[in-house]
Amino acid sequence: MSVSRDISGLFKWFGGAPESYQEMPRDDIRFADEPAQFVEPVRSPVAPDTTPPLPPLCNLAAMPAPSNAGEGASDVWSAQGLQGRLARLRGEATPQPSAAVPSRIVAVVSAKGGVGKTTLSANFAVALQRQGHSVLAFDLDPQNALQHHFKLTQAMTSGLAESSLRDWRERCVSSESGVLLLPYGDVSEEQRLQFEQQLIDEPDYLARRLAAMHLPSASVVMLDTPPGPSVYLRQALSVATDVLVVTLTDAASYTALSKIEGLIKTYAQARQQAPDVSFLINQVDESRQLSREIKQIYQELLGTQILGTVSQDEAISHALACNCNALEYAPDGVGSQDILGCSRVLQRRFAATLQAV
Numbered sequence: 158m159s160v161s162r163d164i165s166g167l168f169k170w171f172g173g174a175p176e177s178y179q180e181m182p183r184d185d186i187r188f189a190d191e192p193a194q195f196v197e198p199v200r201s202p203v204a205p206d207t208t209p210p211l212p213p214l215c216n217l218a219a220m221p222a223p224s225n226a227g228e229g230a231s232d233v234w235s236a237q238g239l240q241g242r243l244a245r246l247r248g249e250a251t252p253q254p255s256a257a258v259p260s261r262i263v264a265v266v267s268a269k270g271g272v273g274k275t276t277l278s279a280n281f282a283v284a285l286q287r288q289g290h291s292v293l294a295f296d297l298d299p300q301n302a303l304q305h306h307f308k309l310t311q312a313m314t315s316g317l318a319e320s321s322l323r324d325w326r327e328r329c330v331s332s333e334s335g336v337l338l339l340p341y342g343d344v345s346e347e348q349r350l351q352f353e354q355q356l357i358d359e360p361d362y363l364a365r366r367l368a369a370m371h372l373p374s375a376s377v378v379m380l381d382t383p384p385g386p387s388v389y390l391r392q393a394l395s396v397a398t399d400v401l402v403v404t405l406t407d408a409a410s411y412t413a414l415s416k417i418e419g420l421i422k423t424y425a426q427a428r429q430q431a432p433d434v435s436f437l438i439n440q441v442d443e444s445r446q447l448s449r450e451i452k453q454i455y456q457e458l459l460g461t462q463i464l465g466t467v468s469q470d471e472a473i474s475h476a477l478a479c480n481c482n483a484l485e486y487a488p489d490g491v492g493s494q495d496i497l498g499c500s501r502v503l504q505r506r507f508a509a510t511l512q513a514v
């Protein structure tokens with residue numbers, strides 16, 4: 158291509174009149190059709206150069222050390238890192254950096270079925286959201302029932318168990334209460350088995366997937382689990398910071414406590430930091446002697462490990478019949494008031510950690 162065509166092309170791109178172009182005489186310009194001439198550079202003796210060398214364009218060793226303890230070297234140049242620095246420059250409050258894992262992961266568990274895990278997971282999620290946390294209600298149970306405790310505009314069929322799903326955030330739905338919900342999903346038997354195999358093969362699967370969600374640092378995840386031993390319970394206990402054991406005031410629930418204690422020990426033993434374990438006594442009926450007595454025995458045996466008690470309250474099961482949680486369905490009901498009281502205790506238990514983030 159000739160130089161003049163090159164020039165008129167450039168003027169076309171950037172605007173201007175090619176006639177106004179003036180070429181500056183340069184001795185060292187050489188065109189492609191001119192033969193290259195190798196000229197030996199003149200090496201005249203010069204005084205040693207004392208100017209400091211230019212810094213390399215990207216010297217990783219010389220990169221600024223992160224000023225924020227929570228900020229890794231690779232985060233320094235991230236969009237969040239920039240936002241934080243801009244905010245500091247402008248004297249604003251620094252936005253909280255996203256934590257790799259949320260601050261609190263509460264696994265709601267039991268050895269015996271039907272004790273109220275799903276009901277309490279949903280209601281605690283709503284209560285904690287009202288108390289100012291960002292809450293993710295996470296259904297790790299193939300029953301896929303957690304969603305029935307939230308008012309949703311449409312039933313959710315997809316969820317976390319779909320193996321094709323790369324980003325769990327895509328399947329989260331926001332409920333009226335503000336709680337983010339991740340359903341298990343209405344998957345085929347084949348998909349369920351595939352998912353469970355993945356959980357068996359990758360013991361840190363849940364931890365990795367939760368970390369990849371980049372939930373806000375002060376968030377709380379309520380993990381609903383199926384009863385008894387399962388791959389789901391094992392995954393939940395490998396990542397939970399808090400384990401909430403739900404039990405009833407009947408003989409079957411009483412004797413099942415040793416089973417869940419054993420499972421917690423087995424599944425959480427490989428962890429460096431053991432989760433905090435507390436107990437919730439659900440469906441207490443003060444009008445029944447056995448209920449009162451078993452509650453008393455629990456109190457004697459478990460003491461301060463008991464988070465609280467929730468009364469037997471018909472409004473709680475009626476709420477479920479209306480696809481709703483008890484706090485929204487019957488806010489002044491005894492069950493709702495008990496749940497709110499327990500959630501305040503739960504919040505106090507992890508307030509110190511959340512503030513430290």
Ligand SMILES: Nc1ncnc2c1ncn2[C@@H]1O[C@H](COP(=O)(O)OP(=O)(O)OP(=O)(O)O)[C@@H](O)[C@H]1O
Pocket residue numbers: 267269270271272273274275276277298300382383384439440441467468469470471472473474475477492
């Ligand atoms: N405090 C309560 N008062 C009255 N009914 C309750 C209470 N807690 C839970 N229920 C009812 O008990 C039933 C079982 O509750 P839920 O499904 O939450 O138990 P679960 O432990 O999750 O069961 P599963 O082990 O099958 O997952 C539901 O009908 C629910 O409405």
Ligand SMILES: [Mg+2]
Pocket residue numbers: 274275276298300302381382383
């Ligand atoms: Mg359940």
